[in-house]
Amino acid sequence: MPIHTVRDHSHSDIEDIYSTRLSEHGLPKYRMPEGTSEPHAAYALVRDELLLDGNARQNLATFCTTWVEDEVKQLMTEAVDKNMIDKDEYPQTAEIESRCVHILADLWHAEKSWDTIGCSTTGSSEAAMLGGLALKWKWRARREAEGKDTSKPNIVTGPVQICWKKFARYFDVEIREVPLKGDALGLRPEDLRDYCDENTIGVVATLGVTFTGVYEPVEALARELDAIERDLGLDIPIHVDAASGGFIAPFIQRDLVWDFQLDRVRSINASGHKYGLA
Template sequence: MLHATDRAENEFEDIYSGHLGRRSLPKLVIPDGPSDPRTVYALIRDELALDGNSSQNLATFCTTWTEPEVHRLMDDCVSKNMIDKDEYPQTAEIESRCVHILANLWHSPSGARTIGCSTTGSSEAAMLAGLALKWRWRKRHGTGRPNLVCGPVQVCWEKFARYFDVELRQVPLRPGATGLRPEQLRAHVDENTIGVVAILGVTFTCDYEPVAELAAELDAIQADTGLDIPLHIDAASGGFIAPFVQPDLEWDFRIPRVASINSSGHKYGLAPLGVGWVVWRSADLLPEELIFRVDYLGGEMPTFALNFSRPAGEIVAQYYNFLRLGREGYTAIQRVCLDTAAHLAGQIERMGPFTLLYDGEGGLPAVCYTTTDDAGFSLYDLSLQLRIKGWQVPAYPLPPDRQETVVQRVLVRHGISRDVISLLAQDIRWGVEQLIGAPAKRPHVSFHH
């Protein structure tokens, strides 16, 4: 027999006065019974509202705004497993189209014979490229411990080196430099170097490393020593910037020494999280031993990835962007982002207590700056002041040997308007005014990318 309160709940299931809304949500043990879907959705959504506003997160490179059609395509693909190419052949075809579009965008000489694949993000794509470098080196040498030479890389390369037993030779920054320089290579490469990584959009400062000059130095090293060292381009962000707004910059497969390129579709490729891409110059640069052939999903299919089951929606969304925007659309969007970054750089430069390290020209749509010697406050303090206003703007030291320099970096993405950036500049001025004359205290916070 139902009690009166039970009858009332059956007749009137309110989100906040029903059985689930009257108590804290389960956190350690799955509940015994089911609940009303409308209530569960609303209560979880309430918790998610406590997160920061993604449009004010100027630390992330990742897409935070997408068109409604992308959301609908993602819904249409929610049940599709990207790995099952026999069951979902048209989705697999769309993935292949994206690989070939990117290969063309990056001036691959292989045409229809291009080989590449999608990944869950640029980190996985970088690791796949690193594995290919290692296996090709092993075929050539087979002895000694392999090493990979790079400048201030993103943490995915540190993971690659640790997980796959490769010595990571991170070249220290020279005074005034923000990345690897050609004249540093000769002292760090040897017969066990599997490759050199060049960054098109350094994580810490957002400018580009000089890819063509690095390749030319490797050419000179080969002429002098016989060492034929391939170049991999980590174009996690720049791979979707340079082709559209810096088309004359030679950084891609136009340079013969470039063996492979990785990029993030979910960064300046404008696709939602999470999709990355890796493309090789030619099929022979991906060792056959790294390709697995799977026959238990309905038909034999090759696969080369660290992950297996993956959602298809992000890949379809990437193809939507290619069709929706075309070259002209991508160019217009990235140009506006660069113009907005340059506008912010001008605002910061005129404030007085800052020195620009990167002004948004020639690299990614971003600004990187440090304080002047007489600023009277630290960027860690300013970062906390901006958090009061809802902004996430990281402060962190540059890599060795410039770790005494603390910087802030602001990224401008599609969906971050000139008006929003103007409001940020206004709040930076406000934060500076709050800090002038106050003793600088470094908080116990760290920067994560």
Template sequence: MALHRVATETTDDVFTAPLAERPLPKTRIPDGPTDPKVVYDLLRAELLLDGNSAQNLATFCTTYNGDEVKRLMADALDKNMVDKDEYPQTAEIERRCVRILADLWNAPGGPDTMGCSTTGSSEAAMLGGLALKWRWRKAREAAGRPAGTPNLVCGPVQVCWEKFARYFDVELRQIPLEPGATGIRPHQLAQYVDENTIGVVAILGVTFTCDYEPVAEIAGALDAIQADTGLDVPIHVDAASGGFVAPFVRPDLVWDFRLERVASINASGHKYGLAPLTCGWAVWRSADLLPEELIFHVDYLGGEMPTFALNFSRPGGEVIAQYFNLLRLGREGYRRVQQSCMDTAQYLAGRLRDMKVFELLYDGSSALPAVCYTLDGDPGYTLYDITEQLRTRGWQVPSYPLPAGRSSTVVQRVLIRHGISRDEISLLADDIEAVLSKLRAGGGRGGPQEPSFHH
């Protein structure tokens, strides 16, 4: 009892509190309570062992959030996104975001466009894939043909599409990269598309290289396939990253619902949408492209509101924060943020060129704000060596092989996000130069260590 009494007393020094005098419990809940300030400070100290998110140049996800976003997130801590009857205004904000994104991506349906928020873009991608599968199956039934085994055609996709294929019993036909390619080349499609193809996934911002796949040209190739075979294959655009970049810095690039063959689009609000983590979006070209069988109806202010999601309870703060960013920045604000990131990426590309040891595969000028590069020849060390040396300065710069077709090529990738300054990237470039000098002096022949590739 004495120990319990001491543990609940407030202490002036966190590190002399009973909880601090032993390793924190790891397998069993403590017997008694502890002053919350003590617990907070001890946990905060332990979390300092994590990397500095601002130096994590591997992640696409937002690592900078302003004070207003943090306050809105705290204000919405108790709002459950799924409970639209209890939190009708949060539901209304979600609907506003869907309509704004539908307009941004040139959906022809206007206010009647169907879409929803999701727990990140991976869930949104799976919802898009499910809609493709259901529509394909209904079309086969209407034609009196057996369903067969559905397949989905894609290039170097993020792992969420592999999960979709395995979880929902779809054959994933991944097209190997051709020499010099950073994604699908449209002429490859004819070898992979058949009557059981539910759709083609086009990537606006390939995870591995950060380049855009040519969505308009892919649509053109599918038009030609339909003319030859009668197969009408839709496109789902995985715009997890590019969906919040291309509309602002390349508004004339045709990749979205301006292409009639594009049925649905997913995007990550928590990537270049600048929202906090776990914010994703799925939008369909028109309501009829989302099969009614996949929609659930919940009461909403005396009526019904459609909902379509894999998750149930989830916080509403990320959606509210997304709406805040859309209002705060507007089109011009997003353009300035993304263009600044693009300019910084091209600055880094220039610094890397000057080092005379790298071959740039993507220089940050036409797609995502990023650079992707490999070693030019064999200087006596590897990109894995550079990754490990940069870690000593806190930088997380991933090294990894390209997908099938170019798997012998190992690359590094640096992502530039909002909150990463030109000064910070200049310091990174200085550190890369220092690492190269060290490796030239001491040699090195590294290989893959712990995976340093973050989706």
């Protein structure tokens, strides 16, 4: 009868790691080490240090993905050497990204989903800033065509994630963050007339306010902006920051109108990492 033996990884790996030369001396934290390091030992030491972090499975504070299928991890590992920004060298990666943009445009009811413009980003902050820059440039081009001043752009928001304050600082835009009054949990239509003017590049509606999770009423905000255009001649677009709602509302709140079904909505950002076990 053949005999099959199995190595006891739980015990031997510990011996292998903590009996190596690498573990006998403190590794420098702020400079390159003098010599080489055994890969499995370096991995184990970094992994052990990361145990001091919180457990993602128990993180309900920052909406992080807490679990994904092994196939997702495998794809990420196999694609780690692809520089997706170099679309000439990696055309198929670029093609898959383009398909994802059009899939989301269709999910969010874009009129011509196959002809939309969009891209992946490194996070919500970058995505929000690209949306904000598009609002600023469109506003500036319109003002210049009319021979008007372009030096004082502002953006109107409710209680927003900090990235919008960064956008305002980085790109010289005044942020008009409407304070919460009474029992309000977000931006309300009746707030807009007091904060919007000819220098308003856009209104940010948040689909999933960071500290409450509530959806701001995008459809009602759009109706009020329609009324403002009718009464005052101000054509002010909406950017929807759907970071934590963009992949929830289409499936859970199917009757909610918040996306490109509204002409007033010109751009949307959402985050693929904010959906827990989804």
